[in-house]
Amino acid sequence: MPSKVRKVSKEAVPARSARLTRGRAAPRKGAKEKWAERRAARREAILAAALDEFAERGFEGARLDDVARRAGIAKGTIYLYFADKETLFQELIRSALSPFVATIEAARSIDLPLRVVCDRLAGAFAREVLGTRRKDIVRLMISEGRRFPKIAKFYYEEVPKRAFAAVRALVRKGIERGEIVDDTLEKFPQLIISPALVAVVWDGLFDKYEPLDAEALLRAHFTLLFKAIERRTP
Amino acid sequence: MPSKVRKVSKEAVPARSARLTRGRAAPRKGAKEKWAERRAARREAILAAALDEFAERGFEGARLDDVARRAGIAKGTIYLYFADKETLFQELIRSALSPFVATIEAARSIDLPLRVVCDRLAGAFAREVLGTRRKDIVRLMISEGRRFPKIAKFYYEEVPKRAFAAVRALVRKGIERGEIVDDTLEKFPQLIISPALVAVVWDGLFDKYEPLDAEALLRAHFTLLFKAIERRTP
Amino acid sequence: MPSKVRKVSKEAVPARSARLTRGRAAPRKGAKEKWAERRAARREAILAAALDEFAERGFEGARLDDVARRAGIAKGTIYLYFADKETLFQELIRSALSPFVATIEAARSIDLPLRVVCDRLAGAFAREVLGTRRKDIVRLMISEGRRFPKIAKFYYEEVPKRAFAAVRALVRKGIERGEIVDDTLEKFPQLIISPALVAVVWDGLFDKYEPLDAEALLRAHFTLLFKAIERRTP
Amino acid sequence: MPSKVRKVSKEAVPARSARLTRGRAAPRKGAKEKWAERRAARREAILAAALDEFAERGFEGARLDDVARRAGIAKGTIYLYFADKETLFQELIRSALSPFVATIEAARSIDLPLRVVCDRLAGAFAREVLGTRRKDIVRLMISEGRRFPKIAKFYYEEVPKRAFAAVRALVRKGIERGEIVDDTLEKFPQLIISPALVAVVWDGLFDKYEPLDAEALLRAHFTLLFKAIERRTP
DNA sequence: CATGAATGAGAATTCATTCAT
DNA sequence: CATGAATGAATTCTCATTCAT
Incomplete structure (x- = not known):
């Protein structure tokens, strides 16, 4: 290049x-x-x-x-x-990231049970990403990222890294508060957002063949997830 | 090169x-x-x-x-x-699908506990997709699928549709056998494979910045998942 | 060049x-x-x-x-x-037609003996077609017309059809005025222009081996033609 | 080239x-x-x-x-x-010429009135050229001749030159015999065949829009021509 | 600043010609 | 002799980028 x-x-x-x-x-x-x-x-x-x-x-x-x-x-x-074209592309990705990341990190300081925070994030994601052109940015990142290592790096620093740091902090807090008993999510924060990725990809490729209720998917995901990690009240 | x-x-x-x-x-x-x-x-x-x-x-x-x-x-x-170029591209996708799909459907007829089948699929996925060029096909599908509706449709019919049908069958069998008690996965089979998608995407974009142990991720996923859906022995 | x-x-x-x-x-x-x-x-x-x-x-x-x-x-x-190339070609033919056709039809309204009109047309043809690049257009039409049916049709409507209509009108007038006694040219207006076609083709192919005085050819043609069709004064 | x-x-x-x-x-x-x-x-x-x-x-x-x-x-x-392709093309033209030319020259030695000979040639042309693939050769010559000067030259020597020599001989004989009184055709032998050229071109380009009875055209041509050049019996 | 005509490197595709079998 | 796969030069058309106005 x-x-x-x-x-x-x-x-x-x-x-x-x-x-x-x-x-x-x-x-x-x-x-x-x-x-x-x-x-x-x-x-x-x-x-x-x-x-x-x-x-x-x-x-x-x-x-x-x-x-x-x-x-x-x-x-x-x-x-x-x-x-040039490449710069335009990079600026495009950049310009769409800041607000996105901001929302993610804000969750860090919310003082509510983890479960509630997660549900809110699910809603926020459905509304602010899947419901807007922002999902196209994510998709673009997935599609073209490989050819733009610089921007992939930038994206990595700005989105998953920060988002996962926030997730880890939330999980830690949840454990300390005794809300949850499992620290898997600290090790694999990806597990918390993976259905969101599926939703983005599905929306772009297969939605016309089989529509997917993304928000329901995310909610079902959290329901299962918390069944697995919450302290079991005997 | x-x-x-x-x-x-x-x-x-x-x-x-x-x-x-x-x-x-x-x-x-x-x-x-x-x-x-x-x-x-x-x-x-x-x-x-x-x-x-x-x-x-x-x-x-x-x-x-x-x-x-x-x-x-x-x-x-x-x-x-x-x-022409387009045909070459389509044949490429097509040619890589048949064996892939075969593996997926084979799981249907395995007569073992669901948990075991899932672990095996995780291994198979890590070995046969992530460990080979096949992951590039998946990534290509994600990247270019939108511009090739015909091939996206074909892919949809051949991969997610069949894979999800297989998943649903497995889940039903698991419920009937009393292995699991939750039917969420019947409704959202995507939840079973979403970390695999994350692994593919991560591998293509961020692996050099932060390597991801895909198989461990999948295993952690299944561990959590089964904690949530297995019959709880008191 | x-x-x-x-x-x-x-x-x-x-x-x-x-x-x-x-x-x-x-x-x-x-x-x-x-x-x-x-x-x-x-x-x-x-x-x-x-x-x-x-x-x-x-x-x-x-x-x-x-x-x-x-x-x-x-x-x-x-x-x-x-x-594209084809459009360029078609525009080329089109652009050269209008003036050509105009000249042809103008003859219709000239109020002179047919013989005189014909001689003038001969001169005009020699000057305005054979003497210019327009002859190349005619030759191109002959050469490539078959592969461009659309443009052949257009050319047919614009050139021979209109030219022949004009010729027929002239002949009719000549008969009515008693200048000529033969209506063969009404049936085969081609006979009036055929030496012109020969001149175009000859010019393109054989002129360097044996030059042809196109105007003389046309004049000789009309001389013979009118000998055949004019009322014979005893 | x-x-x-x-x-x-x-x-x-x-x-x-x-x-x-x-x-x-x-x-x-x-x-x-x-x-x-x-x-x-x-x-x-x-x-x-x-x-x-x-x-x-x-x-x-x-x-x-x-x-x-x-x-x-x-x-x-x-x-x-x-x-190579060019040679094939040239051989194609060449191979189709010999029989054609032969027919033309044969007319030279026929001992009949010029008018009759001409009518026969008209028929022969309609049958053996317009009625066969030979007309395509003529058309090809017209279309491509310019780009193959060598073959154009060859064609010139073999077809028009010989044909016109034959025509001139016939005309001379006709004059000597007192059949005709005009020597225009000696000077412009093209005038004898020009409608034939029109027929070939018309057939290729416009026949589907307005069919042309080539033989009738040729016959009409000769009728007019001989009216002009025959000795007038008072 | 804004325009959009002009540029020309580059990419897909074709097809005459070659040559191993 | 015949074949037809392989070659790669040549050609059309595209589009990012420049620049005179």
């Missing part, structure tokens, strides 16, 4: 900052801010269009022409926001 | 001579058979090379030029065996 | 600027118009180059690479103007 | 000779003769198949694979009879 010599895109202000900025007490927005907002909005539009196209066609299959058309801009404009 | 060594098999005999030969005192192996063998071997070589390339680069990213080089043949030769 | 000189026309102005400009004190020529002109010029250049190549090598034999080189543009540029 | 270094095809005995040979008093044909016949037959089969394919698709468009299939032989076999 030889990265040819080329202009490095002048990174625009990320959308989130833009949104955060909006709230400020700035009655007649300065021209500069207006500009930044406009830039940010355009960036978002490109990313949204890119997600559609990448999700539909994969990295190689997607055409920047289509991304541009979908975003309602000219093809060349993309290059004012992203250095 | 491209193996330049070209097999110059000289054992081929043209069909017509073969036909003429047929009347004679049967040689060790009919020339026709040898010929067919050669053809089959070449087909296999192309499929193997294709698997490498597709797994590495995805469908769009793989170049038939590289497939040919890897198979030690000329570019044009591929077209003597497969109509 | 490839003319490497590349027209680096710098007169183009992007559409948006043009739009902004529109309100101003109208410049010599709207940028938009200039732009359209440039596009049209390029299209013409491609068609001209294509005619050269197709005429020289036939449809299959012509390489778009050469067409591009001859037009002084890049290979890919052709595809900005024509969907 | 670079002719690469390659084996020169060992020219087989032409079909006609073969056929002529058959009549001989050779009771048990010698093995050699049998062989030659076989070779000749195969050569003919290839040429026939080639005519079909070339006529249908043009020189570049025709595939030797199809020629072989149509001839019922293997692709490689063609190369045992013809050096």
